[in-house]
Amino acid sequence: xxKEIKRYQQCSWIEKLWRCRWRICTPFYAFWxxxxxxxxxxxxxxxxxxxxxxxxxxxxSGHFECSKMHHYYTTEEVFSELRKxxxxxxxxxxxEDI
Numbered sequence: 001x002x003k004e005i006k007r008y009q010q011c012s013w014i015e016k017l018w019r020c021r022w023r024i025c026t027p028f029y030a031f032w033x034x035x036x037x038x039x040x041x042x043x044x045x046x047x048x049x050x051x052x053x054x055x056x057x058x059x060x061s062g063h064f065e066c067s068k069m070h071h072y073y074t075t076e077e078v079f080s081e082l083r084k085x086x087x088x089x090x091x092x093x094x095x096e097d098i
Contacts, residue, residue, distance in 0.1 A: 008071035022068040023061075030060035 008019060033056040051059075065071040082088055 005070050008065075008069050019069040019071075022064040026057070026060045026064055029063065030057040033059060 006015075008016060011019070030053065033051065034053050
């Protein structure tokens with residue numbers, strides 16, 4: 001039976017600190033991505049361009065935040081922040097058409 005893992009936002013400060021240990025790996029993983037020269041393919045021109053280091057950093061930090069730290073937002077949180085910031089009339093529940 002698989003154990004339910006709490007989201008990062010719902011953890012105590014000790015558990016948050018423990019999960020932040022994965023941030024130490026981010027520069028090394030980003031450098032590895034950059035050195036191995038993963039490419040991004042543009043569908044329109046079918047050209048392959050190497051990933052910039054800033055893109056490698058974004059991919060690495062997203063990888064560790066989502067997979068290792070379980071740091072993600074629910075749709076309700078995203079919609080409420082959008083309502084606050086842009087004063088939008090978005091659906092209050094998920095599953096509705098925007």
